[in-house]
Amino acid sequence: MRCWRMCAWVLAGLLCAKIASAQAGVYGLFTGANLDSSGVPATKIFGPTFGIYADFSTPVVKFGGDVRGALLTRSGVHNYYGVTGPRLEVDLPVFSLKPYAEALAGGGESISKLDPRAALHIDYELLAGVDRKFTSLLEWRVLEFSYTSNIGGGGSLQTKALSSGLVVHIP
Numbered sequence: 001m002r003c004w005r006m007c008a009w010v011l012a013g014l015l016c017a018k019i020a021s022a023q024a025g026v027y028g029l030f031t032g033a034n035l036d037s038s039g040v041p042a043t044k045i046f047g048p049t050f051g052i053y054a055d056f057s058t059p060v061v062k063f064g065g066d067v068r069g070a071l072l073t074r075s076g077v078h079n080y081y082g083v084t085g086p087r088l089e090v091d092l093p094v095f096s097l098k099p100y101a102e103a104l105a106g107g108g109e110s111i112s113k114l115d116p117r118a119a120l121h122i123d124y125e126l127l128a129g130v131d132r133k134f135t136s137l138l139e140w141r142v143l144e145f146s147y148t149s150n151i152g153g154g155g156s157l158q159t160k161a162l163s164s165g166l167v168v169h170i171p
Contacts, residue, residue, distance in 0.1 A: 023062070024054040029141055029165030033072055035079055035112065036158045043112070045072040045079060049163055055089055062089040066102055072159070076116070079159055081108025081123045081148065098131040098139070110150060110157055121150040121157070131167055139167040 029049040034042040051068030069082040083106030091098050104125040109118050129144030143164055150157040 023057050023064075024052065024170040025139070025167045026050075026052045026170065027141060027165060027167040029144065029163040031070060031072060031161050031163040033079075033159045033161035035072070035077065035110075036160070043074065043077050045074045045077060045159075047072040049161075049165075053087055055087065060091055062091060063087070064089070066104065068104070070161075072161070077111055079108065079110040079148075079150070079157065081110075081121075081125075081150070082106045083123055083125050083148075085125075093133075096133040098133065099129070100131070101128045102126070108150065112157060119152075121152045123148055123150050125149075129163070137169050137171065139169070141165050141167055 027050065030046070031049045032044065032046050035045050036042045047070065049068060049070040051066055053064060053066040055062035055064030064087045065085065066087045067082075067084040070080065072079045083104035085102060085104035087100060087102045089098055089100040102125070104127070106123050106125075107121060108123055109120055111118055125146055125148040127144055127146035130142050131139040132142050133139050141164055143162065146159075146161045146163070148159040148161070150159075
């Protein structure tokens with residue numbers, strides 16, 4: 001019985017060490033997007049996207065989570081939202097590239113040309129991108145494409161966006 005207890009403690013220690021070695025980063029991006037609402041031509045909106053993510057440290061394929069917010073606006077039309085969810089990343093050290101994909105959910109507020117009153121909504125966001133590693137602390141988020149759909153509020157809104165910016169790793 002002592003052997004099983006010892007094995008359990010060793011396994012727990014290894015798992016805790018693996019969790020403690022998670023790689024985290026904060027990022028700031030500039031985002032340009034098309035806000036599409038039912039029956040109205042697309043509106044181009046721009047603004048910052050910012051967030052924080054953490055990945056469990058494994059050799060090539062990394063799994064983690066992301067929390068992000070966006071403040072996209074132009075000419076009285078805006079889409080502000082915050083989302084969170086799982087993240088999957090592949091580290092390709094030979095090319096210094098790290099492609100990733102995420103599926104996020106959350107909520108926000110928008111004003112569209114169709115309905116100029118602020119409307120709260122539930123969001124889901126699907127995105128994919130690639131980071132280019134400069135140093136152990138700094139990466140360039142070369143390009144990120146995201147598709148966000150807003151459900152509820154003043155109707156259905158879809159946002160297709162391209163972003164680029166910097167990622168700073170938390171040691």
